[in-house]
Amino acid sequence: MSDRQSILDTVSAQIEPFNKKGVAITEATTFQHDLEWDSLTVMDFVAAIEDEFDIIITMNMQAEIETVGQLVDAVSKLKG
Amino acid sequence: MTETGLQPEALSLDPAPVAAANVPGRDLMSKFDPLIAERQKLLDSGVIDPFAIVMERVLSPTEAVISGRETILLGTYNYMGMTFDPDVIAAGKAALDQFGSGTNGSRMLNGTFRDHVDAEAALREFYGTSGAIVFSTGYQANLGIISTLAAKGEYVILDADSHASIYDGCALGNAEVVRFRHNSVEDLDKRLGRLPREPGKLVVLEGVYSMLGDIAPLKEMVAVAKKHGAMVLVDEAHSMGFFGPNGRGVYEDQGLGDQVDFVVGTFSKSVGTVGGFCVSNHPKFEAVRLACRPYIFTASLPPSVVATAATSIRKLRHAHDKRAQLWANARQLHGGLTELGFRLGTATADSAIVAVILEDQEQAVAMWQALLEAGLYVNVARPPATPAGTFLLRCSLCAEHTSAQLDTVIGMFADAGRAVGAIG
Numbered sequence: 001m002s003d004r005q006s007i008l009d010t011v012s013a014q015i016e017p018f019n020k021k022g023v024a025i026t027e028a029t030t031f032q033h034d035l036e037w038d039s040l041t042v043m044d045f046v047a048a049i050e051d052e053f054d055i056i057i058t059m060n061m062q063a064e065i066e067t068v069g070q071l072v073d074a075v076s077k078l079k080g
Numbered sequence: 081m082t083e084t085g086l087q088p089e090a091l092s093l094d095p096a097p098v099a100a101a102n103v104p105g106r107d108l109m110s111k112f113d114p115l116i117a118e119r120q121k122l123l124d125s126g127v128i129d130p131f132a133i134v135m136e137r138v139l140s141p142t143e144a145v146i147s148g149r150e151t152i153l154l155g156t157y158n159y160m161g162m163t164f165d166p167d168v169i170a171a172g173k174a175a176l177d178q179f180g181s182g183t184n185g186s187r188m189l190n191g192t193f194r195d196h197v198d199a200e201a202a203l204r205e206f207y208g209t210s211g212a213i214v215f216s217t218g219y220q221a222n223l224g225i226i227s228t229l230a231a232k233g234e235y236v237i238l239d240a241d242s243h244a245s246i247y248d249g250c251a252l253g254n255a256e257v258v259r260f261r262h263n264s265v266e267d268l269d270k271r272l273g274r275l276p277r278e279p280g281k282l283v284v285l286e287g288v289y290s291m292l293g294d295i296a297p298l299k300e301m302v303a304v305a306k307k308h309g310a311m312v313l314v315d316e317a318h319s320m321g322f323f324g325p326n327g328r329g330v331y332e333d334q335g336l337g338d339q340v341d342f343v344v345g346t347f348s349k350s351v352g353t354v355g356g357f358c359v360s361n362h363p364k365f366e367a368v369r370l371a372c373r374p375y376i377f378t379a380s381l382p383p384s385v386v387a388t389a390a391t392s393i394r395k396l397r398h399a400h401d402k403r404a405q406l407w408a409n410a411r412q413l414h415g416g417l418t419e420l421g422f423r424l425g426t427a428t429a430d431s432a433i434v435a436v437i438l439e440d441q442e443q444a445v446a447m448w449q450a451l452l453e454a455g456l457y458v459n460v461a462r463p464p465a466t467p468a469g470t471f472l473l474r475c476s477l478c479a480e481h482t483s484a485q486l487d488t489v490i491g492m493f494a495d496a497g498r499a500v501g502a503i504g
Contacts, residue, residue, distance in 0.1 A: 039464055043240055047261055056274045058235075059250070059257040 007053075007079075008072050014052060015068070018045050027069030052077055102185045127445050128452060130460045140164060141352075141480040146457060152485055153317045154475045155459035159432045160402050161480030162352030162392045172353075175387035183380045187214075188369065191380030195387040202393040205361055207328055207343060211365035214386065216358050216378050218317055218346030219245040221356030224374035225313065225344060226284060228254030232279040237271060237298070237310065239263065241289050243465050246315065252374075255282075262289070262467060264299040272308035281310035287330030291431030291466050291474070292425030306339065313342040318431060321350035321396045322403045322479075347389045350396060355381050355389055378408035402479035406432055409477040409486060416490035421503040425472070435461075436473040436493075438500075443500050444471035450496035456489055 014024070018041055019025070023034050031037050037045070046057055054077040057065075065071050069073045100335045123129060123355040141161035142153050162168055175195055185191035196214055203212035209241060215221040226249030234255045238246055241262040250257045258275070260267040268283070275281065281426040283305040285296050298314065305312045316329030325334025331340045346354035358368070369375060381389075407429070414429035417436060425435030441462055448460040451473075459474040466472055475489075497503040 002305065038469075040467075040469060047259075047267070050274075051270070054274065056258055056271060059259065 004072060004076060007075050008068070010052060011049065011068060011072055011075065014045065014048050025068060027067065027072065029068045030066050031068075031071075032066065049075065055079060087390065087418070098335055122445065124440075125442070127449050130448055133457070138163075142478050144457070146452070149455055152456050152489060153478070154489060155457050156478065157349035158480075159318075159406060159476065159477050160350040160352065160396060160399060161478045162350065162395070165352070165392065165395065167395060168352065168388045168392045171390075172384040172388040173393035176326065176384040179383035181384070182382045185380065186376055186378065187380045188376045193380075193383050193386070195383050195390060196380060199355075199386040199390040199393070199456055200357075202390040203357055206326070206393050206397055207359040208326070208337070209343075209359040209361050211362065212357060212359045213365070213368060213375065214355060214381070214389075215375055216356070216381055217354060218344070218348055219248075220358035220374040220378065221344050221346070221358050222246050222315065223249045224372040225342060225358045226250060226282070226370065227374070228372040229311075229313070229342070230255035230280065230282045234282070235275055235286060235310075236282050237275075237305075238284040239286065239289075241291070242284065242286065243290065243315065243317075244465075246284055246286075263294065263306055265297055268301055269304045269307075272304065275308075277309070279364070281305075281308070282313055283310045284315070284358060285315045286315045286317070287323065288316075288431045288433065289467075290318050290433060291335060291461060291470075291472065292435045293318075293431040293474075294426050295330055295430045298331050298336055298340075302331075302336050302339050311341040312339070313344060314340050315344045317344070317346045317349055318433065320345050321399060322406050322432065326404065327396055329398070347385070347392075351389050351392045353385050353388045353392065355385060377478075399479075406415060406477055406479040409479070409481045409483075410434065412483060412486050413475060413477060413489065415495060416486070420490070420494050420497060422493070422497060432477045434469055434475045434477070436475065438471045438502055441442060441471050443475060443502060447496050447500045447502060448473055448500050451492055454492045454496065456492045462496055 015025055019035065021036065023029060029035065031042060048064060050057055053075055057074060061074060065074055133146060135146060136142040141158045141163050144151055144153055179193055183191040183193060199214050215224055222245035226236060226246060230253055232254040235258055236250050236255045237258045237260065239262055240259045258271055260271050285298060285301055288295055302312050314331050316331065318328040321327045323330045326332060329343065342358055342360045344358045347353045410429040410432050414424065414434050417424060417434060423437045425437060438447060444460055446460065451458060461472040461474055463469045463478040
């Protein structure tokens with residue numbers, strides 16, 4: 001399993017507790033429109049991802065991330 | 081993943097359809113349609129508009145006339161009841177007579193008068209610091225200080241429940257912004273530990289968080305910040321005058337007098353007028369005046385305002401009786417509402433804010449209206465301003481509330497709470 005695939009799997013697993021609508025997760029899934037997360041949910045989720053990968057996703061970076069795929073890319077880069 | 085934090089409502093922005101040549105441009109105001117619809121729905125349900133209250137007359141720090149009715153005020157930030165203090169009023173009138181109604185200028189150019197300098201002197205005396213800078217509002221103090229202190233490539237680390245002015249200070253500046261879970265020392269420690277060692281870091285905390293009235297564990301948080309080499313700013317807007325031996329705030333109460341680098345505060349709460357400030361012992365603090373845009377590019381406060389502020393601050397230093405009365409009032413209200421069975425934001429009377437947590441917007445607004453019609457004003461607060469999606473009726477005490485007034489207030493809460501089913 002590639003590193004990217006493993007990050008995607010972990011991110012998808014982290015999404016589940018917040019996935020109240022049971023949306024099927026793909027790399028194209030958007031947090032705001034598909035998952036319909038409000039700002040508080042986003043905050044809890046980001047904190048969970050940061051702790052899982054031991055990274056910091058600054059609010060500046062978060063503003064650029066709209067889809068699951070973009071988040072996986074950002075995590076890959078931050079894990080470096 | 082658009083992130084707005086505890087800020088004004090995020091609006092869904094559906095992309096405009098591709099415009100044909102003869103189609104008029106998109107109406108910029110259309111983005112407010114969801115907000116307009118939500119407000120209309122609330123008003124259609126027959127309630128009074130909570131955001132259109134007018135104080136027709138103000139009778140005292142604790143009473144006003146609203147819709148022709150004498151109303152007890154339990155939702156102002158007039159904690160120390162200084163707004164009608166005779167010395168404060170006299171100072172304002174004298175300044176109005178001597179210096180006129182306004183300054184017509186920025187602090188940096190022609191807008192610094194005798195009483196701006198005097199208000200800064202009063203702040204240095206009150207906080208025991210070498211530096212004090214007065215801003216035109218508390219909001220602008222946070223906006224200016226945060227955006228100026230932390231530059232591109234540096235970090236601001238803030239509590240997730242921070243006030244909008246702190247978030248907006250970050251948005252105005254160019255630093256990287258990192259959040260930690262509300263009041264979690266462990267979370268702050270972890271996040272600071274993940275940041276690169278070299279860049280400058282500013283940890284921004286609040287003494288009292290204004291929605292629930294809870295207190296920050298500043299002692300532990302400041303220790304963690306120092307361990308990681310970060311500087312610390314504490315916003316003490318909701319604690320000035322009644323926390324700590326000299327009334328400086330929660331940081332003083334927790335014995336951190338010499339460990340906090342910057343304290344931000346406001347004149348619009350305990351001081352009883354309008355304005356904001358930052359105090360510091362940093363030897364280069366004055367340089368902020370030369371670089372801070374929300375200080376430079378705005379008009380300074382009117383002379384009467386800074387004169388009232390200076391007089392009020394000097395009186396607050398010795399306002400021991402008011403301080404004791406305010407705490408007694410907070411305990412009386414917190415105890416009374418707890419006894420009635422309300423769910424409150426804090427387990428004990430930790431601050432001068434008592435937040436009543438309700439089920440949903442309908443219940444919160446219905447109860448707010450029942451209280452108003454009975455002659456009591458409190459603040460109604462809703463997400464995203466509130467933490468964890470809660471709907472609150474926020475009560476803030478004043479040192480001038482009498483015990484008898486608070487008995488009346490508790491009785492009104494009992495009736496209104498039963499009427500809307502918030503208590504049994």
